[in-house]
Structure formats: structure tokens, C-alpha cells
Amino acid sequence: MSEQTEPLSPPLQDTADQPDLPEGWLAVQSMDLDAQGVARKPDGKVVFIDGALPFEWVSANTHRKKNNWEQASLTDIHRESSQRVRPGCPHFGLHGGACGGCKMQHLDTRAQVAVKQRALEDNLWHLGKVKAETILRPIEGPAWGYRYRARLAVRHVIKKGTVLVGFHERKSRYVADMEVCPVLPPHVSAMLMPLRKLVADMDARDTCPQIELACGDHVTALVLRHLEPLSADDIARLRAFAARHSVQWWLQPKGPDTVKVLDEGGETLSYALPDFGITMPFKPTDFTQVNPHINRVLVSRALRLLDVQKHERVIDWFCGLGNFTLPLATQAREVLGIEGSEALVARSRENYKSNQAQRQDGKALAATDFVARNLFEMTPEMLIADGTADKWLVDPPREGAFALAKALADIEQARIGAEGAGPLPAGAEGWTPPKRIVYVSCNPATLARDAGLLAHLAGYRCVAAGMVNMFPHTAHVESMAVFERA
Structure with a gap:
């Protein structure tokens, strides 16, 4: 805070x-x-x-x-x-200079899960006046070495005569003096000190403010943000480091759209969803879940709770790269993925085509389309134009899915002739709301707000909810809730 x-x-x-x-x-x-x-x-x-x-x-x-x-x-x-408990990281604590990446290492991991589950339940009730009929068992995974995505700050500290690479200090903009990080994969934690030496030896040591980490199943990518062009000697240093530590360097001279791999021809960065036979290629600056161990379980549970049948049409809202969309396409008749970013929609289409090409005979993915749209400006008319879907998967960012939930609520209020409701939008007569919604959330407050709309105005019951410990040792609460038509 x-x-x-x-x-x-x-x-x-x-x-x-x-x-x-x-x-x-x-x-x-x-x-x-x-x-x-x-x-x-x-x-x-x-x-x-x-x-x-x-x-x-x-x-x-x-x-x-x-x-x-x-x-x-x-x-x-x-x-x-x-x-x-005794914290598992030597850089954790309340002292000056302590790393600010984790806040709960002094609390037993089982108690951390209980606190987060209670946070979810309290938010649902206090903010949304909603109580889940069933509390789902928490999704848990490894407490250490789980963080496959990270943004590491880089700072050449002239007074100390050293380069720091890591997270920021608690309540500070200074970079923590970290030698290890147990929440990073072990091979990345062991790389922190060599990274400090690498940058210290570079001509560009004062103009490289950040290294972004992205681990796939077989590739470890490092994105170097550099404010000035790199010298030939620095490029050689990066290549030598890559060969020594088996990493793939990407360079970012400006914004995220300028990211480019240093040397073409290497293995593709990707992660697998083995329960569905899906492989997801991604770029190191694309949004993917930080914790792949939890993500695999999360996707499987979400689809099990959604219970998609072969004759059903499903919409995946905030679909990103297709993390849920492509698994849904192994079960449904038709899938529509909707995302705010044109670039992510393009990447989703590529991932769909590559997975479709790899499917064995008789196991083709369902017809799937992807659309780019600002989901924070949804209206009842736009919702109806997307057509009827039997079920929804909703996976918004921290801001939640307020406009989407409100559009659904407005249609229901108009349909029942509620006081103060607007007219029923054109086309609503033949449109039906989804029978079931699975909502995956990274912010219990916005989930609770949207759950209140769904439960009190849109005609749904919250039949189940549970927390997902995506970020052990932090106060971040990920969760999942299931809504059914009342």
C-alpha cells in the first residue's frame, strides 16, 4: 500500500x-x-x-x-x-531495503489461502449483497518458483558501484538489493547476480531500466528495455549471456509493439494446456497468467463448471490470446472470443489456426471467431447483436466487467417491465440470455460489484464461488464464481 x-x-x-x-x-x-x-x-x-x-x-x-x-x-x-512462519526469502521483511514483491511470507501458506477465501466471501457480501450457494475448494499449487512472468527493474547505482536487478523495495521507488528470489523459477533466481554483472559490464548500463521475464514450457525469454541503441559490444555480451544461461533475448527500444527477438530461428515461446491438447504460442509482452501450474487447473475447472455441450454456442469475453477460447473450442459447437485489443485478436486467430492444423482427424476445433471491441462500453444493443449464446466465460482485467453485466441487467429489467427500465432493445424478442456464466476474476471487489448486478437485476443466482491462489505470499486475490439463471 x-x-x-x-x-x-x-x-x-x-x-x-x-x-x-x-x-x-x-x-x-x-x-x-x-x-x-x-x-x-x-x-x-x-x-x-x-x-x-x-x-x-x-x-x-x-x-x-x-x-x-x-x-x-x-x-x-x-x-x-x-x-x-519463517519467511522463505532473505530479502523479505519490514526493514529498510526489504523487497516489496511479497507481503505474506510470514504467514503459513494454508492460512494465506483462508484469508483470501474470506476476502472473497466478505467482498461478495459487503459490496454485492451476494452469498454463493456453494464454496468451491481453493485452487492451490506450488508456493515457490511459481512466478513465470515478472517485470524486473534495473538500476545502475553509482554511489554503490553496482547494478541492481529486481523488484522495488517496500513502499519505495528504489530497487531492492536482491541476490535471489525464491518465487521466481530456480534457474531465473540463480540468474539475478549474473544479470547484474552483465548490465554492469554493458556500455548501456545507464539506459536499460527494465528486464521483463516470460517463461514458457521450454523457453525462458528476457526482454531488455533500452532507451538508446545498443553497441555491437553490448549485443555480443547479450549473445554470450544467452548461450551461457540458455535464455532468449528480446529487445524493446520503445513501446511494447517494438519488441523483437534478438536472433531469429530459436524455439517458439509457448505453454501447453494438456487437458485439451492445446499449445499456446505467445510473445513475451503478451498477457499470460503469471502462474502456469495454477492456470492449467484454472482452465480445466472453469470449463468443467461451465459444462459445455457439443450443441452449444459459447462466448468468451475478454478472451486475450485464447487461453479459455481454444479449450472451449474442443467442447462446443461454436465459440466467439471478444477482446479489446486488435493485436490480441490477431494473435488469437493465429493460435486458433495453428492448433486447428495440429488436430488429429475427428478432433477438429469448433467454428471459432474473434472480434475486437471495447468491452468497457458495452450496450444492450451490442450484446444482442453478438447473438444468443448458451453459456459465457468472462475473464476481465482488474476493472471487472461492469458494462457487460449492466447491459445484461438492463435487458432483463426491460423484459420484466421494471420501474424505470428503458424500452426493450430491437431484436431482443428472439434473444435469450446465457443459462450459465463462469466469471474468472483478479479483483474480488469488482467481481462483487458485478455479481450484485447479475444476482439482483439480471436474474441470476450465484451458485458457487472460490478463490484461486495464483500469487502465493502476496495479497493478490484471484477467484472464480458461477452464475445460473434463476
Whole structure:
């Protein structure tokens, strides 16, 4: 959380009675979505405490005060939580210079999952007034070495006489002095110090601000952002590093559309979805899920919950590269993928064609089309123009799918003649809403907002919801919810 951002509330868990503690001690009742312990002073004022865990008794140093809350840092633990663990990374902590990439390494991973599940349920209820009829079992995977995508900052620090490569420090724009990173794949973590030496030896050491990591199943790609053209000597240094560490260099002189592989002819960057016989080629700057272990399970569960039949038409909203679209095409009669980016739509079409060409006889992908459209400006008329679909898969960015949910709600309100509803759009008489929607979310607040529209205005029940631990040791909450026509 930045210093300009107010702490998140309400707390995720509440305990009943305040214990009678010595003066200055605080009983931590819960943890908020910024991984801060939440306590109350005797006068009822809320205190958010960096580093504290639920059910601990602590002392803390307040460094920010508001009328209704204070923000503090942990100074002493008088009763330790049974769920406190030793962090797995030497760069994690509250001290100056600590890495800001993870916030929950001091909490047992099982407890992290419980906190995030509670966050999902609390958001659904407090923001959307929705309770899922069934709570899905959390999707979990490896707690370490999972992060196949990362944006690493690069900084030549003249005063220290060194180059830093890694994430930013906690609540700071400075780059953390990292030697290892256990959440990165082991071979990438072991590459951090060699990367620091590489950049330090380059002529362009002061004009390379970033290295982006993208790991596929068989290729590790590194995208070097460089503000000035690279010298021949620097190109040679990059090639030598690539040969030594088995990586594929890409160069980015300007925006993401300028990214180009340094040497053509190498293996294609891709990941597989083996449950569906799908292989997804991608460029290192394309959006793909950070955690491929979780992504494979996520896609399989989403399609199992959607329960697509061979005679059904399905729409995949916010389809990206086709992460869900192509697996859907192995099950449905027809699929439509809709995405806001023209470039991603073009990449989706390429991925569809390449996978179709590799299918064995009798296992062809269903007829699939891809359309580029601004999904944050959806209207009922646009929704109807896309035609009736039996089922929807919705996988929006953090902003959620408000316009889409609202368009569906507006059609339903017009159909039932609700007070204040607009007229039924042209063509709505022959259009029917989807029987089932699976909504994959990376922000429980926007999911809850959209769930409220679907449940209270669009005629759906939230039949199931559960969290997905895509980012262990962070406060990021990924989740999934299933809606059926009431």
C-alpha cells in the first residue's frame, strides 16, 4: 500500500471480545487485503499494523493518524500466532531495503489461502449483497518458483558501484538489493547476480531500466528495455549471456509493439494446456497468467463448471490470446472470443489456426471467431447483436466487467417491465440470455460489484464461488464464481 492510499476495511475476520491487555499492547483481530494486522484501541479506533498477524498480542509504532484509523509498524510480539512462519526469502521483511514483491511470507501458506477465501466471501457480501450457494475448494499449487512472468527493474547505482536487478523495495521507488528470489523459477533466481554483472559490464548500463521475464514450457525469454541503441559490444555480451544461461533475448527500444527477438530461428515461446491438447504460442509482452501450474487447473475447472455441450454456442469475453477460447473450442459447437485489443485478436486467430492444423482427424476445433471491441462500453444493443449464446466465460482485467453485466441487467429489467427500465432493445424478442456464466476474476471487489448486478437485476443466482491462489505470499486475490439463471 502506498502512503497515499487508505487501508482497506472492513477487516476480513472479527473476534468477539477484546482481551484485557497491558497498556500499549494491541490484540490483532484480523488481516486486511494489504496484509496488515487489524487491531482496535480501547476507544475503538482501528489500527492497521504492518507485520502483525491475527490473534497476536503486539506493540506497534504509529506513523500515520486519521480520525477513524491509524497506521503502525510492528515493534514487539508478546504472543505469537501459531501460523507465523519463517519467511522463505532473505530479502523479505519490514526493514529498510526489504523487497516489496511479497507481503505474506510470514504467514503459513494454508492460512494465506483462508484469508483470501474470506476476502472473497466478505467482498461478495459487503459490496454485492451476494452469498454463493456453494464454496468451491481453493485452487492451490506450488508456493515457490511459481512466478513465470515478472517485470524486473534495473538500476545502475553509482554511489554503490553496482547494478541492481529486481523488484522495488517496500513502499519505495528504489530497487531492492536482491541476490535471489525464491518465487521466481530456480534457474531465473540463480540468474539475478549474473544479470547484474552483465548490465554492469554493458556500455548501456545507464539506459536499460527494465528486464521483463516470460517463461514458457521450454523457453525462458528476457526482454531488455533500452532507451538508446545498443553497441555491437553490448549485443555480443547479450549473445554470450544467452548461450551461457540458455535464455532468449528480446529487445524493446520503445513501446511494447517494438519488441523483437534478438536472433531469429530459436524455439517458439509457448505453454501447453494438456487437458485439451492445446499449445499456446505467445510473445513475451503478451498477457499470460503469471502462474502456469495454477492456470492449467484454472482452465480445466472453469470449463468443467461451465459444462459445455457439443450443441452449444459459447462466448468468451475478454478472451486475450485464447487461453479459455481454444479449450472451449474442443467442447462446443461454436465459440466467439471478444477482446479489446486488435493485436490480441490477431494473435488469437493465429493460435486458433495453428492448433486447428495440429488436430488429429475427428478432433477438429469448433467454428471459432474473434472480434475486437471495447468491452468497457458495452450496450444492450451490442450484446444482442453478438447473438444468443448458451453459456459465457468472462475473464476481465482488474476493472471487472461492469458494462457487460449492466447491459445484461438492463435487458432483463426491460423484459420484466421494471420501474424505470428503458424500452426493450430491437431484436431482443428472439434473444435469450446465457443459462450459465463462469466469471474468472483478479479483483474480488469488482467481481462483487458485478455479481450484485447479475444476482439482483439480471436474474441470476450465484451458485458457487472460490478463490484461486495464483500469487502465493502476496495479497493478490484471484477467484472464480458461477452464475445460473434463476
